[in-house]
Structure formats: C-alpha cells, structure tokens
Amino acid sequence: MxxxxxxxxxxxxxxxxxxxxxxxxxxxxxxxxxxxxxxxxxxxxxxxxxxxxxxxxxxxxxxxxxxxxxxxxxxxxxxxxxxxxxxxxxxxxxxxxxxxxxxxxxxxxxxxxxxxxxxxxxxxxxxxPAITWQDNLYTGIAALLNWIKPSWQWNIETFGKRSLFRYLIQQHTPTAYRYIAQEAVSAYLQxxxxxxxxxxxxxxxxxxxxxxxxxxxxxxxxxxxxxxxxxxxxxxxxxxxxxxxxxxxxxxxxxxxxxxxxxxxxxxxxxxxxxxxxxxxxxxx
Known part of the structure; x- marks a missing residue:
C-alpha cells in the first residue's frame, strides 16, 4: 500500500x-x-x-x-x-x-x-429506507463471515443480499465483497x-x-x-x-x-x- x-x-x-x-x-x-x-x-x-x-x-x-x-x-x-x-x-x-x-x-x-x-x-x-433489527443482524453475520472467508458465495446469497450491503452495492460480485472484507470492516471499527x-x-x-x-x-x-x-x-x-x-x-x-x-x-x-x-x-x- x-x-x-x-x-x-x-x-x-x-x-x-x-x-x-x-x-x-x-x-x-x-x-x-x-x-x-x-x-x-x-x-x-x-x-x-x-x-x-x-x-x-x-x-x-x-x-x-x-x-x-x-x-x-x-x-x-x-x-x-x-x-x-x-x-x-x-x-x-x-x-x-x-x-x-x-x-x-x-x-x-x-x-x-x-x-x-x-x-x-x-x-x-x-x-x-428505515433499518430493521433483521437488517442489522444479517449485516453483522454477513460482514463477519465475509471477513473470515472473503467472497464466499453462500454467504453472499444467504446473508449479504439480505443485509444492508444491498443499499451499498447492487452488484454482489466477489470483487466488491473482497474490498468490503479487506477495507470496509476495519475502517468501520476504527x-x-x-x-x-x-x-x-x-x-x-x-x-x-x-x-x-x-x-x-x-x-x-x-x-x-x-x-x-x-x-x-x-x-x-x-x-x-x-x-x-x-x-x-x-x-x-x-x-x-x-x-x-x-x-x-x-x-x-x-x-x-x-x-x-x-x-x-x-x-x-
């Protein structure tokens, strides 16, 4: 970098x-x-x-x-x-x-x-749109699993597309989820x-x-x-x-x-x- x-x-x-x-x-x-x-x-x-x-x-x-x-x-x-x-x-x-x-x-x-x-x-x-408790739950799970295993398709389909990521990205591609894992989570926490x-x-x-x-x-x-x-x-x-x-x-x-x-x-x-x-x-x- x-x-x-x-x-x-x-x-x-x-x-x-x-x-x-x-x-x-x-x-x-x-x-x-x-x-x-x-x-x-x-x-x-x-x-x-x-x-x-x-x-x-x-x-x-x-x-x-x-x-x-x-x-x-x-x-x-x-x-x-x-x-x-x-x-x-x-x-x-x-x-x-x-x-x-x-x-x-x-x-x-x-x-x-x-x-x-x-x-x-x-x-x-x-x-x-208004954010629900389910949005927050799915976002937390999607972010954690994506951090452990970036761009895991099962996670994208199961949690990612139902999480708040759906308002941040439209194309749920491996590239987008790789950036989220590498750069977004730590930035959010810091x-x-x-x-x-x-x-x-x-x-x-x-x-x-x-x-x-x-x-x-x-x-x-x-x-x-x-x-x-x-x-x-x-x-x-x-x-x-x-x-x-x-x-x-x-x-x-x-x-x-x-x-x-x-x-x-x-x-x-x-x-x-x-x-x-x-x-x-x-x-x-």
Missing part, C-alpha cells in the same frame, strides 16, 4: 498513505472510512502520480481525543499540504471526502487544480464517535454549498451511482450542473460503493478525463 507517514499539526496526528511519484493527488475517504479505502484509486493512479491518502481526524489510525467540527478536517488537510510541500494538487474525494474536496477548492483555489468527486454532493440528500458526531452535526445543520460552487474554476469530474441511497444521483447531478467546468457520469446498476463494484470502468473513465485535461497535472509543484 506504499509508504505510511504520520505528521503532527496542532493536537492532531494524521496517518497518511503515500504512493508513487509525480504530480500530487490528494485522496479523501468517506464515512466511515480510512485512507486505505482509496486503494482502488491510489494503486492505479500512483503508477503515474504521487498519491496521498490520509486517515482523516478521528478515522483509521488518526486518533483524536475530544470533539471537533468539520472545519477541523480542512485545517488538517491544509497543514498536510504544507507539511509535504505540495503547492498544487488534484483532489479526489469519495462521499464525505468529496464534500471536503469541494471545500478545499473553495478555500485554496490556487492550490487545487482539479476535482474528482465520487458519490458525493454539495447538498447531500439520501433516500435510505471510526470514532467524535467523527460521527461532527458529520451528523453538519448534516443536521442543513449543509448546502450549491450556491458557492460557481466560485470553483478548476475542471471537475462528478461520478455517481444510479441506485445510490446514501447520496442520491439527483443530488450529485445538482452539484455537477452548478460546477462551471464539469463532466458528469452516472453508472447504472450500482450504488454508493460503486468503485468497488466496477473498478475498471471507473478507472478507465478517470484516465480518459485526465487525458482530456492535461493542464490539471502540468502546474509546477
């Missing part, structure tokens, strides 16, 4: 996964999550770029005691760019990470050369209550940055899933329509974790977009 770095800024010690050489790409994970969740992107992109995938404050190995606000993530990320002397970078964000990516572009317009926004929105809306509170408070306050998106000048790529119940494709499309220089892609028969469902298709589309916008990675570092 490349090199692991830790650095200290204020009271926070962030864990960062660094891979490759070249123009910097900052990868930001979702909730619950960790920098490791971005391996589907960083293992590929680090062949041509240098990727930085931090565990955000209160996630993964970036332990933090006490409460904090969403804005603290931005302070941490700006300090990370300074620490690694990253003058300019492309930012890739998945879900919560995409919200932070847009915030960084608004905050540091001279340093963010492009945005790749995955399953995210500037005014996030969901349509997730996400702190303080991180959950910070996100909940922002959403309850009615987070909405749609009106500010016009300030973002850099090229952006917005990728969405047609069956996403956590952040609906309609809310992602609203974001795409309000970004000036934006390409939009919505994948059928996929959900919130679609990069784990159709990784090659997503990576091919990212490569194509990067090839169409060479200026993103030509800025002097």
């Amino acid at each position: 490349g090199d692991r770095h830790s650095y200290t800024t204020g009271a926070t010690r962030l864990n960062v996964y660094v891979q490759g050489q070249g123009f910097p790409i900052l990868g930001l994970h979702g909730h619950p999550g960790s920098g490791r969740n971005l391996s589907v992107f960083t293992n590929h992109l680090s062949k041509r770029y240098q990727t930085f995938a931090p565990d955000l404050r209160g996630y993964g190995k970036s332990h933090f005691n006490g409460n904090f606000e969403m804005n603290d993530h931005l302070n941490d990320l700006e300090a990370l760019l300074d620490r690694f002397q990253i003058e300019k970078c492309l930012v890739l964000g998945w879900s919560l990470g995409g919200i932070l990516a847009m915030e960084l572009a608004l905050r540091l317009p001279q340093r963010v050369t492009g945005l790749i926004l995955v399953a995210t929105a500037a005014r996030p809306r969901g349509n997730h 996400t702190s209550p303080a991180a959950t509170r910070a996100l909940s408070q922002a959403l309850q306050a009615g987070y909405n940055r749609v009106a500010d998106l016009r300030q973002i000048e850099c090229p952006s790529l917005v990728l969405a899933a047609a069956q996403d119940r956590h952040i609906t494709p309609d809310s992602s499309l609203e974001t795409a329509r309000n970004l000036k220089n934006c390409q939009w892609q919505c994948y059928p028969d996929t959900a919130h974790l679609f990069p784990w469902e159709i990784p090659q298709q997503v990576l091919n589309d990212i490569d194509r977009w990067l090839a169409e916008h060479p200026q993103i990675s030509q800025s002097a570092q």
Whole structure:
C-alpha cells in the first residue's frame, strides 16, 4: 500500500498513505472510512502520480481525543499540504471526502487544480429506507463471515443480499465483497464517535454549498451511482450542473460503493478525463 507517514499539526496526528511519484493527488475517504479505502484509486493512479491518502481526524489510525467540527478536517488537510510541500494538487474525494474536496477548492483555489468527486454532493440528500433489527443482524453475520472467508458465495446469497450491503452495492460480485472484507470492516471499527458526531452535526445543520460552487474554476469530474441511497444521483447531478467546468457520469446498476463494484470502468473513465485535461497535472509543484 506504499509508504505510511504520520505528521503532527496542532493536537492532531494524521496517518497518511503515500504512493508513487509525480504530480500530487490528494485522496479523501468517506464515512466511515480510512485512507486505505482509496486503494482502488491510489494503486492505479500512483503508477503515474504521487498519491496521498490520509486517515482523516478521528478515522483509521488518526486518533483524536475530544470533539471537533468539520472545519477541523480542512485545517488538517491544509497543514498536510504544507507539511509535504505540495503547492498544487488534484483532489479526489469519495462521499464525505468529496464534500471536503469541494471545500478545499473553495478555500485554496490556487492550490487545487482539479476535482474528482465520487458519490458525493454539495447538498447531500439520501433516500435510505428505515433499518430493521433483521437488517442489522444479517449485516453483522454477513460482514463477519465475509471477513473470515472473503467472497464466499453462500454467504453472499444467504446473508449479504439480505443485509444492508444491498443499499451499498447492487452488484454482489466477489470483487466488491473482497474490498468490503479487506477495507470496509476495519475502517468501520476504527471510526470514532467524535467523527460521527461532527458529520451528523453538519448534516443536521442543513449543509448546502450549491450556491458557492460557481466560485470553483478548476475542471471537475462528478461520478455517481444510479441506485445510490446514501447520496442520491439527483443530488450529485445538482452539484455537477452548478460546477462551471464539469463532466458528469452516472453508472447504472450500482450504488454508493460503486468503485468497488466496477473498478475498471471507473478507472478507465478517470484516465480518459485526465487525458482530456492535461493542464490539471502540468502546474509546477
């Protein structure tokens, strides 16, 4: 997974996964999550770029005691760019990470050369059905068995398709379940209550940055899933329509974790977009 770095800024010690050489790409994970969740992107992109995938404050190995606000993530990320002397970078964000990516572009317009926004929105809306005790039971069993024996077809058929995984993925493939076993379970267990509170408070306050998106000048790529119940494709499309220089892609028969469902298709589309916008990675570092 490349090199692991830790650095200290204020009271926070962030864990960062660094891979490759070249123009910097900052990868930001979702909730619950960790920098490791971005391996589907960083293992590929680090062949041509240098990727930085931090565990955000209160996630993964970036332990933090006490409460904090969403804005603290931005302070941490700006300090990370300074620490690694990253003058300019492309930012890739998945879900919560995409919200932070847009915030960084608004905050540091001279340093963010492009945005790749995955399953995210500037005014996030969901349509997730109510969760039953049976959902939780089947999810726990499916996750445990999948962790012990990744991609076991009997588990997928018996518990996986009846669990809450059915709202996170549509294609119950061995590849998707392998990613869930390797990266999702540990990230879920390592996400702190303080991180959950910070996100909940922002959403309850009615987070909405749609009106500010016009300030973002850099090229952006917005990728969405047609069956996403956590952040609906309609809310992602609203974001795409309000970004000036934006390409939009919505994948059928996929959900919130679609990069784990159709990784090659997503990576091919990212490569194509990067090839169409060479200026993103030509800025002097």
